[in-house]
Amino acid sequence: MKSPLCSTCGAQMKKNGKTKDGTQRFRCKVCGSSFTHRINSDAKALKEFVEWLLSRERQIDMPGSGRTFRRHTSKFWAFWPLPDVVDEIHRVIYVDELYLSRNVVILIAASDDYVLSWYLARSENSHAWEALLSRIAPPDMVVTDGGAGFAKAVKKVWPDTVVQRCVFHAFNQIKRCTTTRPKLLAGKEIYQLSKELLHIKTLKQAQWWTEQYLQWCEFWSEFLSEYTYVDGRKEYTHERLRQARRALTGLINKNLLFPYLDPQLNTEEPMPSTNNRIENINGRIRCVLRDHRGLSLLRRIKAVYWWCYMHTECPLSYAQILKTMPTDEDIDLLYETYKNTPSSGREPVEWGEGVVWNELHHKTEYPYLFIC
Numbered sequence: 001m002k003s004p005l006c007s008t009c010g011a012q013m014k015k016n017g018k019t020k021d022g023t024q025r026f027r028c029k030v031c032g033s034s035f036t037h038r039i040n041s042d043a044k045a046l047k048e049f050v051e052w053l054l055s056r057e058r059q060i061d062m063p064g065s066g067r068t069f070r071r072h073t074s075k076f077w078a079f080w081p082l083p084d085v086v087d088e089i090h091r092v093i094y095v096d097e098l099y100l101s102r103n104v105v106i107l108i109a110a111s112d113d114y115v116l117s118w119y120l121a122r123s124e125n126s127h128a129w130e131a132l133l134s135r136i137a138p139p140d141m142v143v144t145d146g147g148a149g150f151a152k153a154v155k156k157v158w159p160d161t162v163v164q165r166c167v168f169h170a171f172n173q174i175k176r177c178t179t180t181r182p183k184l185l186a187g188k189e190i191y192q193l194s195k196e197l198l199h200i201k202t203l204k205q206a207q208w209w210t211e212q213y214l215q216w217c218e219f220w221s222e223f224l225s226e227y228t229y230v231d232g233r234k235e236y237t238h239e240r241l242r243q244a245r246r247a248l249t250g251l252i253n254k255n256l257l258f259p260y261l262d263p264q265l266n267t268e269e270p271m272p273s274t275n276n277r278i279e280n281i282n283g284r285i286r287c288v289l290r291d292h293r294g295l296s297l298l299r300r301i302k303a304v305y306w307w308c309y310m311h312t313e314c315p316l317s318y319a320q321i322l323k324t325m326p327t328d329e330d331i332d333l334l335y336e337t338y339k340n341t342p343s344s345g346r347e348p349v350e351w352g353e354g355v356v357w358n359e360l361h362h363k364t365e366y367p368y369l370f371i372c
Contacts, residue, residue: 008033043319049073050318053306056291077299078327081309083117086136090116092271093139094278095132097124097147098285098304101297106304107132110278114313120301129153141265143275145169146256162265165256166275167197170247177244186220190244197257200273206258213252217245281311 003013006028013035016027026035052059052069059066090111098106107119107128117135121128126149138158144150145166154163174194178187193213200206224245226237236242251257260271285307289300309315316324326334 042322045072046076046318049076079325081305081325086116089137090139092141094143094275096278098282100300110281115308115311118308125149126152130157133157162259164259168274171197173247174244177240186241189216203261206261
């Protein structure tokens with residue numbers, strides 16, 4: 001082993017016996033300072049922790065029922081693996097939300113190959129979506145299921161990006177109104193039309209579908225205008241069919257159904273019409289949470305963070321993660337700083353919404369909380 005350099009004066013050090021536990025001791029030849037070389041195994045322990053967290057392995061099956069494992073790795077629950085700013089321009093990005101409880105949601109953005117970014121929020125709203133999108137370079141097209149507040153956020157942050165509504169979610173929206181076995185003829189026709197959305201591959205087919213839908217609207221216009229009196233109140237008789245019509249009409253008017261067929265966007269390869277890619281990601285994350293069921297809400301959030309981070313394009317080494325990623329103490333200090341700054345109207349968006357950290361982690365309430 002090569003003799004290390006003195007951290008005090010930079011001179012060469014020499015061996016100077018060993019400690020009681022057999023660790024090599026070094027002594028500086030110039031200033032006389034002593035140094036004990038110890039091997040830091042934290043990076044190895046972190047690797048074991050992450051591999052366990054993202055696997056189906058149970059602690060009870062480990063030696064000693066996992067007691068040794070917990071003793072060596074429990075400190076890593078304090079880390080928050082956060083995403084980097086994405087400055088690479090992608091052709092298409094998929095966005096979706098993952099609810100962990102009624103008031104906790106994680107917004108996720110992904111490309112065809114990797115997870116790009118994620119954001120912890122109390123609910124889906126334009127502020128939360130803006131915080132997620134603002135850290136990603138605008139793509140050519142974004143595929144979404146139409147979450148609350150997304151339209152406003154993408155118009156503000158990515159004004160030149162084409163928005164594609166997932167056609168499978170559009171079909172499901174109609175299916176909820178008609179059921180899979182509608183009784184009325186109008187319901188059967190609109191349900192069949194919505195199923196055709198899943199098989200449209202060309203602009204000619206899209207034009208045919210739009211014409212068929214407009215004919216359906218015209219033919220059943222008077223039927224859908226019928227109303228009845230319920231407890232003295234005037235209500236539309238076929239309100240659920242009207243909801244289906246309203247949903248499809250809104251998507252057509254906003255040009256959200258068929259942007260994936262635009263020839264200018266399909267110069268390299270066909271654009272996707274669904275966000276199945278990110279739905280697959282959400283499914284895999286839910287499998288991890290199901291395999292480790294029983295975790296507290298805070299630890300489930302961190303499990304999602306670890307999964308997303310390890311599926312980014314270039315995750316740091318475990319040693320670098322320990323040096324760069326913030327811990328609970330770092331976040332407490334950050335919010336304490338913002339709390340004591342009268343001019344701060346919001347928390348730093350890259351960390352998530354302050355109300356979430358307060359409710360899930362900190363024991364005392366912050367007086368300055370932004371609730372979206």
